[in-house]
Amino acid sequence: MKISFAAAGTAGHIEPALAVARWLKIHESSARCEFIGTAAALDSSLLLKSGFTLHPITKAPFPRHISAQIISWPFKFIRSFMQIWHVLDESDLVVGFGGYVCAPTYIVAKIRKVPILIHEANALPGMANELGRKLGAKTTIAFASTKSQNKKWSSAELVGMPIRESIKNLAHLSTEERRRIRGEKAEQWNFDPLRPIVLVFGGSQGSHGINSVIQEILPQTDIAGIQILHAVGKANDLPARSRNYLPVHYIDDMGEAMVAADLAITRGGAVTCAELGILQTYGVIIPLAIGNGEQSENAHELSDIGAAVVVPSEIFTARYLSEHFIGFVRDAEKFRLESKSPAFSLDAEEKLGEMIRSIVRTGQTR
Numbered sequence: 001m002k003i004s005f006a007a008a009g010t011a012g013h014i015e016p017a018l019a020v021a022r023w024l025k026i027h028e029s030s031a032r033c034e035f036i037g038t039a040a041a042l043d044s045s046l047l048l049k050s051g052f053t054l055h056p057i058t059k060a061p062f063p064r065h066i067s068a069q070i071i072s073w074p075f076k077f078i079r080s081f082m083q084i085w086h087v088l089d090e091s092d093l094v095v096g097f098g099g100y101v102c103a104p105t106y107i108v109a110k111i112r113k114v115p116i117l118i119h120e121a122n123a124l125p126g127m128a129n130e131l132g133r134k135l136g137a138k139t140t141i142a143f144a145s146t147k148s149q150n151k152k153w154s155s156a157e158l159v160g161m162p163i164r165e166s167i168k169n170l171a172h173l174s175t176e177e178r179r180r181i182r183g184e185k186a187e188q189w190n191f192d193p194l195r196p197i198v199l200v201f202g203g204s205q206g207s208h209g210i211n212s213v214i215q216e217i218l219p220q221t222d223i224a225g226i227q228i229l230h231a232v233g234k235a236n237d238l239p240a241r242s243r244n245y246l247p248v249h250y251i252d253d254m255g256e257a258m259v260a261a262d263l264a265i266t267r268g269g270a271v272t273c274a275e276l277g278i279l280q281t282y283g284v285i286i287p288l289a290i291g292n293g294e295q296s297e298n299a300h301e302l303s304d305i306g307a308a309v310v311v312p313s314e315i316f317t318a319r320y321l322s323e324h325f326i327g328f329v330r331d332a333e334k335f336r337l338e339s340k341s342p343a344f345s346l347d348a349e350e351k352l353g354e355m356i357r358s359i360v361r362t363g364q365t366r
Contacts (some may be wrong), residue, residue, distance in 0.1 A: 001030045004091040008037040009099035017097040019162035023349040057083040084108045102128035121270040123297035138365035160348035161274035185260035191227045199261035201231035216318035263332040268295030277343030282332035283308035
């Protein structure tokens, strides 16, 4: 059973694919999972250390604006097409999660009559997965709102977001266990566990917009006694540490950081929103205006159930945050006391794994 996973470009595409591949590795001994991605640093770092085979192909994203890339794009696309053609030899199924590599992979799979299964992680489907749907792929979605946002996806099966096992384990913690983790992390960060802890991050590369706002309001948060753990991004300079402020380049134990924090200030990536909802951490989400606006719709999936507030980037200024910060912390405390269970299902990778088994054995995606 050879399963070819197509996922590239962002952790939001790659992490869910890895979660499904790991499930198959454990529950289906005959499964050989291989990944179609790019040689970009993010793809390589996430996929190569996972132990799965990565087939890097030429990056050929479709130009969204008129530029010189329009001239070179057809040649790059053809090259990636031929590379994928060889990768799909003996493949029983293509499972696509979005990103640059998916469009040519879906086309090659269609020509070679390899069944296609798609997981759309964002509330609004991307161009590549929309192409896959038109080519007859079986479609699955992470967010329930996708069906109402796009009627063409009304027949897609809601499976939720495949997540890391470490996040699933944290979702089942008792109140006492969550308090224990908070105490341990507060001690590690040299924070007071009895005072508010706010987690700030803008993805692995960080967010210059969020970073600058946090730097401007630090004096006020210090006076208010608000403690901030701030992941500034791997490529950004590390600001100075202060009594209530701990800047780091990257947070390896993000799940435990979410459990320990009262509030998270972050972007609206699909995986981030799902993990916040699963771990019941209240969010102030500043969607990044990219693609077709999917981050905003992802964030509203949480705000609609009272688990987050969505703040447009143009409104998220130092003045705005200074006026609302204490209110956000209070809203987060209220949410924590009222919250009862994870906002999303915890078995998405199992559902997709069983679908993969069924499609490979029957050859049918319907």
